[in-house]
Amino acid sequence: MSQSNIYDFLTVDQDPLYQKLRSLQTGDHYHLDDQTEIHYNAHGLYEVIAEETERAFSSLEDCYSYISTYGFEVKSDRL
Numbered sequence: 001m002s003q004s005n006i007y008d009f010l011t012v013d014q015d016p017l018y019q020k021l022r023s024l025q026t027g028d029h030y031h032l033d034d035q036t037e038i039h040y041n042a043h044g045l046y047e048v049i050a051e052e053t054e055r056a057f058s059s060l061e062d063c064y065s066y067i068s069t070y071g072f073e074v075k076s077d078r079l
């Protein structure tokens with residue numbers, strides 16, 4: 001069973017995290033929390049880099065889904 005969040009009922013376009021990720025330009029990065037960064041690299045991939053994992057996604061939607069599914073702790077002051 002997965003936990004629902006409000007953006008399951010609204011459109012993800014209204015989620016501040018989704019908006020932040022969508023605004024990344026090539027070479028930009030975003031600190032999701034103290035241990036996790038998201039990079040948008042020159043090859044158009046979103047890279048989620050954390051202490052024990054490094055994953056790359058070819059689409060914003062896949063990256064956002066991964067972050068939402070695995071429950072990364074997004075600090076509100078970072079949005």
